[in-house]
Amino acid sequence: MKHYDIAIIGGGASGCYLAALLSDTERKTALIESCDRLGRKLSATGNGQGNLSNILMSADKYFSSAPELVADVLCDQSVLDPFLGIFEADEKGRVYPTGRRASSLTDSLRRKIERAENIDVYLGAEVTSLAHGFVLTFNGEQISADKVVLAAGGKAQKQFGTDGKAYALAERFGHKTTKLYPSLVQLKTDTENIKTLKGLRVDCLATAIYEGKPLRSCRGDVIFTDYGVSGNAIFTLSSYVTDKIGAEINLSFLPDVGEREIASDVERKQNAGYERSEWLACTLPNQLGRAIMRRCKSDKPEDIARTVKNFRLSCKGTLGFDYAQVTRGGIEMSGVSYNLESEYERGLYFCGEILDVDGECGGYNLHWAFSSAKRVFDAIYLRR
Ligand SMILES: Cc1cc2nc3c(=O)[nH]c(=O)nc-3n(C[C@H](O)[C@H](O)[C@H](O)COP(=O)(O)OP(=O)(O)OC[C@H]3O[C@@H](n4cnc5c(N)ncnc54)[C@H](O)[C@@H]3O)c2cc1C
Incomplete structure (x- = not known):
């Protein structure tokens, strides 16, 4: 031997x-x-x-x-x-x-x-x-x-x-x-509000939230998919939620624009007679603007602006070890x-x-x- x-x-x-x-x-x-x-x-x-x-x-x-x-x-x-x-x-x-x-x-x-x-x-x-x-x-x-x-x-x-x-x-x-647990991996989420967004990539500030507390925020790409979300920011946040049942991801779109500016933009479009579904047109990609307008039940500009900054998705797990970059x-x-x-x-x-x-x-x-x-x-x- x-x-x-x-x-x-x-x-x-x-x-x-x-x-x-x-x-x-x-x-x-x-x-x-x-x-x-x-x-x-x-x-x-x-x-x-x-x-x-x-x-x-x-x-x-x-x-x-x-x-x-x-x-x-x-x-x-x-x-x-x-x-x-x-x-x-x-x-x-x-x-x-x-x-x-x-x-x-x-x-x-x-x-x-x-x-x-x-x-x-x-x-x-x-x-x-x-x-x-x-x-x-x-x-x-x-x-x-x-x-x-x-x-x-x-x-x-x-x-x-x-x-x-x-x-x-x-x-x-x-x-x-x-x-x-799989980590640095795509996240499965509730898909009801993002069905129409499949394939869309946006720059946003994403935050992992557990039991109401923010765990980690990350600015970067988020890609919408048929199972949930992917992209750089999501990979980073997956480390924080992979072992937590009931975690959420908050997506804050237009990270460089304040809520007040978004609200006054919405108000201008309302005054100009735009259809409700178009109140975020030009400011966000069309399908995302429409998804946010469907989700926000109020017509108040400040509520719409708040939804742009607080688009919550509940995590339903990950895509698993076959897709993960690393093991927790x-x-x-x-x-x-x-x-x-x-x-x-x-x-x-x-x-x-x-x-x-x-x-x-x-x-x-x-x-x-x-x-x-x-x-x-x-x-x-x-x-x-
Ligand atoms: C697609 C992808 C992209 C990544 N990108 C990055 C990145 O950009 N930056 C970063 O920091 N990390 C990245 N990672 C993570 C990083 O690659 C791993 O954390 C790192 O390779 C771990 O090193 P390791 O030596 O522990 O294991 P590995 O590099 O996985 O090597 C373990 C080796 O052991 C061998 N082996 C297993 N069992 C046996 C056995 N019984 N007998 C003989 N051989 C065996 C395997 O075949 C394997 O080659 C990425 C991972 C993936 C999958």
């Missing part, structure tokens, strides 16, 4: 990143990936442009039962060092390679991994069993390792090899998995140390999305994948 110092299960964002760091060492490493290529999901990130971090980095952007540990892992400033290239941030702080190609990030890591003499890459190899010792089984083959890193991702978008089966590999050592929940953080090592099995480590950590939209999830891999590298190589 072939023996390694380190076996990494999962050749996605965090697994490849860790292997790239290990390529500069003498540690004999196995990188085992169930898909036929490394970093398939990484190559699809940011609409193919690779939004790998955010300059507005803060632990507040993450959801986890261990916020202090997350903050501690994130404070490492050198996460982008292994990527050779030039990076730029957009107006929302989202960091991209200047060539705007996510696949260039994968290539950058893969080049280091493939050139390293100390790393064996196994592709098309799903680890189906991990036994004490450690002995790993895949494709009827077995290898052993002194240390194992579970970098097998979450449950979002199984076409990238992440179907959630890997949690069981940790559970056999006593680890628990929290309840899992994962391996319970109480079972891992500050080095992301198992509290139950020495030598077993975790990094990336498999842990109970997920971030908002905007580069936060890849940043976590890389910084948690860096933490594991420091622990196993520099022996923190």
Whole structure:
């Protein structure tokens, strides 16, 4: 049986990143990936442009039962060092390679991994069993390792090899998995008032509301669909409502125009003899103006203006894991140390999305994948 110092299960964002760091060492490493290529999901990130971090980095952007540990892992400033290239941030702080190609990030890591003499890459190899010792089984083959890193991702978008089966590999050592939810995902809502809006994209200020309290507002695109709403702003808000039954989304249209201005515009149209259904014509896209006029039962300009700013939709769930970018929940953080090592099995480590950590939209999830891999590298190589 072939023996390694380190076996990494999962050749996605965090697994490849860790292997790239290990390529500069003498540690004999196995990188085992169930898909036929490394970093398939990484190559699809940011609409193919690779939004790998955010300059507005803060632990507040993450959801986890261990916020202090997350903050501690994130404070490492050198996460982008292994990527050779030039990076730029957009107006929302989202960091991209200047060539705007996510696949260039994968290539950058893969080049280091493939050139390293100390790393064996196994592709098309799903680890189906991990036994004490450690002995790993895949494709009827077995290898052993002194240390194992579970970098097998979450449950979002199984076409990238992440179907959630890997949690069981940790559970056999006593680890628990929290309840899992899809996040960064389209929302199903009541559709009665938006049936006529299918396909319309509008810029608005969207707010997630739960038990009457606003949780998070986000300015951006909202796209109306036959099941509910999609778009950048909705993806961000989905993080706040995915685990909350009875949440609502408030859409405030014309975010740069005040209610008083909208009311006086409506009044002018009323005085000019416009049909009721046209009182928001020219000010909003026609079908949206009409939907708001159908929804508002009053003819008072100030009530109509208020409806423009308070278009509520009740959430009925999400489109699910097949559409989500990330998984809420994962391996319970109480079972891992500050080095992301198992509290139950020495030598077993975790990094990336498999842990109970997920971030908002905007580069936060890849940043976590890389910084948690860096933490594991420091622990196993520099022996923190
Ligand atoms: C379409 C899309 C776009 C996204 N865009 C962004 C973005 O712009 N910015 C951002 O920050 N985040 C983005 N994300 C989220 C981000 O890609 C993930 O959070 C990140 O890839 C997680 O890294 P990971 O290494 O934990 O898991 P993954 O990258 O998912 O890698 C896990 C790997 O483990 C393999 N694996 C699983 N089980 C086994 C097993 N038993 N044996 C062997 N291999 C196994 C899988 O095949 C997979 O390749 C996006 C996600 C999606 C789906």
